Amino acid sequence: MHIVVCAKQVPDPEAAFSMFRVDEQAKKVIPAPGLRMVMSPFDAQALEASLRVREAAGEVRITVMSLGTESARAAVKHGLAMGADDGVLLADAAFEDGDAYTTARVLAAAIGKLGDCDLVLTGRQAADWDAGIVGSGIAELLHMPVVTFAREVKIGNGTVRVERVVENGCDVIEAPLPAVVTVSNELGAARAPSLRETMRAARKPVLAWSAADLGLPPGEIGAKGARRVLERLFEPVKRGACEMVAGATPEEKGQKLAQCLLEAQLL
């Protein structure tokens, strides 16, 4: 059994959002000073899901794969330190400024090149663009079934059994392998790398593939292949007109707030 986990490196989404700024001219996020780059949390949970499958099923090889700049090597290393067996780094200037479509194209090509993949896992969405497109895109490009928003992933008898989160509960879905599953936060926290695994990770193999290695024509990837046109990037407008309800005691505050709600015809 071979599981490929696709993991993106993103600016730390846990960083204080008061530091968040956008350069509207350049249509780019301005990195806050000291901002860390981390593996996108949902992708870390996808890797966690793969480790749980290995713990339950035994003979499982886990490959962590990341598309990005050379700095994404740190995300691959993080995956190896969590317990993945090997890594693939897809860093090439030709990949840059792509969109969800070109990202899925490159990842699908790399998964195809690995050749023996039974299960692809990735996060429900990346913590930067929050689109949630790439996992399903990989499935469509590779003609695999896909199950999204998993809170539990189990393998058995050539199928993957997924508890899929829906609005008021979950659906239990079975799909034949090979398949793609996207993982949601309901799966639970991803483990932190142990010191021992971190030491071992340094010796684990990391393949680095370029667009040419994947046989992808430059015109179909990166900015040239993108289907999405980013027209504007901006910060949402805050209402900024909050009336603070003050009072000497909680009782007084409660009464005043109730009065405000009554006057606004909200009671």
Next chain:
Amino acid sequence: MSARGILVVAELAAGRPSSVSRELLGLAQRIVEQTGGPVGAVCPGADAEAAAELVAHGADRVYTAGDTELADYDSDAWTACAAWAARAMDPNAVLAAHTTSGADLAPRLAFRLEAAAATGCLGVEVEDGTLRFTRPCYGGNARETVSFNTRLAVATVRGGCSEALPREAGRQGETVRVSLDRAALRARTVERRRESGGDVRLEEARVVVAGGRGLNGPEGFEVLGELARELNGALGASRVPCDLGWCPHSMQIGLTGKTVTPDLYIAVGISGAGHHMAGCGRARNIVAINSDPEAAIYKDARWGVVGDYRKLIPPLIAAIRELRAASAARN
């Protein structure tokens, strides 16, 4: 942009078009007023009655597999039906609700039809003859407006972002039968587990009382539940209490949870991070109750109260009861 129209992926709730599906039909009609073309609705599980309801709410043409077994979402079947309808209609855009169903379907459909998708949109507009989609990103801290250089655009739209049209009984529309290739069905739903949930559906509640990390424990939701019951509202939460197991994940409001647009949103112990506000920022009135006077949520709120919610909520409930009793006595 040529006048090829808009195709809506419609969901049913108890056999009728869901509220967000009705909103999408309204949005689609407002778009085709500018661009021309028809409004289609693909609803794999629609029977004749549901199809008539879709027409009454703005669909000119309903694509259905006519199989009520498909009323509940099935990724492979719905994607195949939507692709069939989109190929038949060749619209400018396919719009789905940003539910766990629509968010699953839209990317698959986009890739299958050599298109691209914008998920979780807050707005869809026609500008200079191009469809533009605005959506939250970077954990709700930013908004992007995108267009597509493909023939077809696919988008999921959050609830409460557009108005449904008034139901027009007797409105004329046609029904087209989709032929579904059952060989395309690979992932099987073997069980659907549903929570019994509260009395009021979160997405449709006019009042929502939501708690965050600041509740400091699951007991806080009992206090909030009393306030919600008093206001005939629903109980919600930010992501942290759900992940900590203080409340079910079905209560989660935000970027990766539900989108709510009530008249009154009472946020208790919620800091107001972008990912939460992406799910409740369109509430008409927000009340923020927080022990931290610097909490970001006050920037989005109409009224703010600083203090310990345990001490504030009981007198608030008492005051609401008193004021209501007084106003009932006057009438």
